[in-house]
Amino acid sequence: MSHPTSEAPKAAPVPYFTLNNGVKMPAVLMGCWQGDFEGEGKNLDLAISNGYRGLDTATQYKNEAIVGQVIAESGLSRDQLFVTTKLANSEHHDVAGALSRSLEKLGGQIDLYLMHWPQGVDQSTGALFSDQSSGNELPDYVRTWKEMEKAYKASNGKVRAIGVSNFSIKTFTELLKHAEVVPAVNQIEGHPYLPEAELVQWSNERKIHTSLYSPLGQSNSPLLKDDLLNSIAASHNATVAQVIFAWAIANGLSVNPRSTNPERQVQNITLITLTDEEVKRIDTLHKEDGKHTRLCNVAWSKENSTAGGWTLQQLGWDIGFETA
Numbered sequence: 267m268s269h270p271t272s273e274a275p276k277a278a279p280v281p282y283f284t285l286n287n288g289v290k291m292p293a294v295l296m297g298c299w300q301g302d303f304e305g306e307g308k309n310l311d312l313a314i315s316n317g318y319r320g321l322d323t324a325t326q327y328k329n330e331a332i333v334g335q336v337i338a339e340s341g342l343s344r345d346q347l348f349v350t351t352k353l354a355n356s357e358h359h360d361v362a363g364a365l366s367r368s369l370e371k372l373g374g375q376i377d378l379y380l381m382h383w384p385q386g387v388d389q390s391t392g393a394l395f396s397d398q399s400s401g402n403e404l405p406d407y408v409r410t411w412k413e414m415e416k417a418y419k420a421s422n423g424k425v426r427a428i429g430v431s432n433f434s435i436k437t438f439t440e441l442l443k444h445a446e447v448v449p450a451v452n453q454i455e456g457h458p459y460l461p462e463a464e465l466v467q468w469s470n471e472r473k474i475h476t477s478l479y480s481p482l483g484q485s486n487s488p489l490l491k492d493d494l495l496n497s498i499a500a501s502h503n504a505t506v507a508q509v510i511f512a513w514a515i516a517n518g519l520s521v522n523p524r525s526t527n528p529e530r531q532v533q534n535i536t537l538i539t540l541t542d543e544e545v546k547r548i549d550t551l552h553k554e555d556g557k558h559t560r561l562c563n564v565a566w567s568k569e570n571s572t573a574g575g576w577t578l579q580q581l582g583w584d585i586g587f588e589t590a
């Protein structure tokens with residue numbers, strides 16, 4: 267469905283965060299991963315109609331072309347939308363090529379280009395770049411970042427900001443030793459059971475904005491049944507999702523929730539305000555027995571505690587996918 271300019275949909279009144287290069291990023295973006303692939307365009311079109319101005323996609327989601335089409339038919343000018351996409355693990359060896367393919371699919375502008383994971387994968391062998399046993403000398407994430415810096419500078423403003431995803435203090439520390447451009451954003455899993463306060467504070471001190479993925483803990487999330495979150499939600503006549511987003515935004519974090527449901531799309535972008543006491547109480551919720559956990563079921567192996575082929579130690583992730 268396209269929107270003629272005269273009927274351009276209204277933006278929801280969400281705040282914007284200013285990134286370290288002055289670019290403004292909406293506090294709530296629609297996640298574009300794991301939807302009904304056939305229905306993706308319809309879902310994103312609905313999201314724009316419902317007031318979303320931020321879309322979070324990735325080359326690995328295989329839907330950049332659909333996102334580009336929705337943008338082109340939205341009836342909005344490009345500067346009214348903020349689009350994040352991400353360099354795929356299999357494209358670390360060809361950052362310039364990968365970026366130009368993403369730009370083409372997304373209509374010639376990317377507001378935020380992230381390194382999706384610190385792990386590059388050799389397309390021909392499937393080996394991780396950093397895997398010493400593979401014997402290859404292909405780039406690791408520092409070299410990939412240097413390529414991203416070059417591509418960003420060469421893009422003449424088509425890429426408005428660059429950043430990373432799934433970085434920890436450990437991987438960041440190595441990266442920043444070599445970076446000329448400080449990443450504008452780190453997109454990480456985050457919610458009240460995984461607040462990542464130390465990483466967030468460390469990033470804030472270096473002017474790196476933190477953006478949360480899987481902020482609701484995906485489907486069948488224990489967060490939705492949590493007593494504290496439910497009681498705070500009831501006192502605001504709101505939902506647990508609205509409480510989580512208000513908590514995140516009060517802590518200076520943007521959120522990338524995904525919903526294909528029209529009512530929940532509206533709910534997720536209708537923001538409420540919590541008291542300082544409520545925010546502080548939620549900050550410590552993960553300290554209750556058994557609550558500190560990852561909930562996003564990304565490429566990981568439960569048996570040997572790895573994500574994307576790296577151990578949690580290599581990633582610098584303080585806890586695994588189960589309770590710490």
Ligand SMILES: NC(=O)c1ccc[n+]([C@@H]2O[C@H](COP(=O)([O-])OP(=O)(O)OC[C@H]3O[C@@H](n4cnc5c(N)ncnc54)[C@H](OP(=O)(O)O)[C@@H]3O)[C@@H](O)[C@H]2O)c1
Pocket residue numbers: 296297298299300322323382431432453454478479480481482483484485486490505507508522523524525526527530531533534562564
């Ligand atoms: N950088 C990375 O490595 C990475 C990794 C994972 C995800 N992401 C990004 O983060 C986005 C969101 O993450 P996610 O999809 O994993 O998890 P999520 O947004 O935490 O959870 C999505 C689930 O929550 C449900 N939901 C949405 N709004 C709700 C509400 N108000 N109340 C109750 N349930 C609600 C959705 O169902 P309905 O659709 O039925 O509402 C869906 O089942 C992704 O789409 C992607 O853009 C990035």
